[in-house]
Amino acid sequence: MVSERANRTTPFAAMDVLERANRMDDVIHLEVGEPDFETPTAATEAAIAALRAGETGYTSSKGKPELRRAIAAYYDRRYGVDVDPERIIVTSGSSPALLLAFSALVDPGDEVVLTDPHYACYPNFVRQTGGRIATVPLSADDGFRPRVSAFERVLSPETEALLVNSPANPTGAVLDGDTLGELVELADRAGATVISDEVYHGLTYEGEDHTVLEYTDDAFVLDGFSKRFSMTGWRLGWMVAPPDYVDHVNRIAQNTLICAPNFVQSAGVAALESGDDFLAGVRDTYRERRDFLVDAVEDWGMSMGYTPGGAYYLLADVSDLPGDAFDAADFFLEEAGVAMTPGPDFGSNAENCLRVSYANSAEKLAEASDRIQRALTTVETPALD
Ligand SMILES: Cc1ncc(COP(=O)(O)O)c(C=O)c1O
Structure with missing residues (x-):
């Protein structure tokens, strides 16, 4: 059935x-x-070279060390944030990273707070893990930017996670750093974990991108190559997991995903190193x-x-x-x-x-x-x- x-x-x-x-x-x-x-030429060339060099086997489930180092270097360069490459898990796009985050965090009946509007697939990710959805309403009058007070009203003792997405799909709204920092504090007080979908970082025209990692290590970050490097069909993304979750996430990834494609990971290194x-x-x-x-x-x-x-x-x-x-x-x-x-x-x-x-x-x-x-x-x- x-x-x-x-x-x-x-x-x-x-x-x-x-x-x-x-x-x-x-x-x-x-x-x-x-x-x-x-896709940036350097990434395509790197993938071709990797294929010619026979990089076609499995990699470590967390991803190639050189890619995880390149991702860590990117956080340092862009945001001045020090991220241990051991906390980075490479995935086939940010979508599997979303599933991993929910799998590691959410038990049946746990509440997950989303904004409304939100990326259309989020509720279905929550449903896969049996979570319950609560929503924070956004309006065009506020430029679809969430207010901390609106989250405060919705958060409850049952809240396990709150998901933020900036720049946002479908609104294009950008969250400022102060609000993100305050949301991290709010989640901390409520015993909830922030999941930050940063897949549109780099495509910001007003204001600045802020990663949640500027404010805490105890958040999940989901990101990837699809949007900023025009690499949707390559299927390459990553998660930065809170230190206490890394091993659990990796166990789920080992069993269910094994690893992201080997030669595609080499393309990711080239995109990060030469894509500015x-x-x-x-x-x-x-x-x-x-x-x-x-x-x-x-x-x-x-x-x-x-x-x-x-x-x-x-x-x-x-x-x-x-x-x-x-x-x-x-x-x-x-x-x-x-x-x-x-x-x-x-x-x-x-x-x-x-x-x-x-x-x-x-x-x-x-x-x-x-x-x-x-x-x-x-x-x-x-x-x-
Ligand atoms: C907000 C958001 N997150 C995640 C994704 C998934 O992207 P991908 O799996 O290609 O990294 C998308 C795709 O449209 C998106 O809009």
């Missing part, structure tokens, strides 16, 4: 929209969180696209009410259009050939929104904007009647 856990796992709407859009001709993709840049210029270039490009899109969304008659500071998403409010967010997504896909993700997937506070991704070229964004305006002014559809 299919397990209750499997039954309760919901589909990932962005992937559903993508699959539907892929069956259609001439669609502009603003639904997926996938960078449109090529690449990252600076893509960051400037994303910033320009964001500025274009923020104005365009207003022209489409949707309201935003905030400026996203990072990642490559924004939430556009479609309450002024007839129908709900699913109707709006259908309308723009069918009538304009522009794919965007309905907000409800990201929580009830994104219910009236579409998530728009600007991980697409300036030309495509301009074309998408023209098509959307044309559809809004010329097409009459049942969905929008």
Whole structure:
């Protein structure tokens, strides 16, 4: 019989929209969180060299020592934080690292606090471990940045973990260092552990990235190569675990994942060691696209009410259009050939929104904007009647 856990796992709407859009001709993709840049050449060359050198066997379950050292050096360089490479566990993307963190922390019935909106997959990770979800509401009026007082109201003696994500998917909101530090103190007082998803670090246009490791060692950090180095399909990420959890996480990783691909780990070393210029270039490009899109969304008659500071998403409010967010997504896909993700997937506070991704070229964004305006002014559809 299919397990209750499997039954309760919901589909990932962005992937559903993508699959539907892929069956259609001439669609502009603003639904997926996938960078449109090529992987840095140094990483590709390093992978090819590693394959030629026969680096195709298993590695240590924690990952190659040289990659863990390169990750530790990155924390030192970027944040001035000293991280023992022994606390770093390399994974096939940050998604398995999320599963490892929840597996190591959460017992059935434990409470996990998420913000709402949140990354669509988080609730399903919590469900895999039998945890209960509590949410901290965010609003566009605050730029979708969580307030410490809002977490304070939600945290309870049953809270095992609270998850923060900055820059955030789907809002693009960036958490400032003081707030992150205060959340760490709050979690400490409540006996809860902070899980910090830092996968969009590096793609920040307003404010600065702060790793939770600047404030504590007793937090889980999840990070990876997918977003900042345009390496989604390489499947490479990492976790920094609190000292007391390293062995437990590693035991789960040894049994369930064995290790991340050997030659891909060599590509990771090259990306970290030579990727700063690449990252600076893509960051400037994303910033320009964001500025274009923020104005365009207003022209489409949707309201935003905030400026996203990072990642490559924004939430556009479609309450002024007839129908709900699913109707709006259908309308723009069918009538304009522009794919965007309905907000409800990201929580009830994104219910009236579409998530728009600007991980697409300036030309495509301009074309998408023209098509959307044309559809809004010329097409009459049942969905929008
Ligand atoms: C907030 C967030 N965390 C984690 C992931 C997973 O990324 P990956 O497994 O490719 O590292 C994503 C992907 O979209 C994301 O948006």
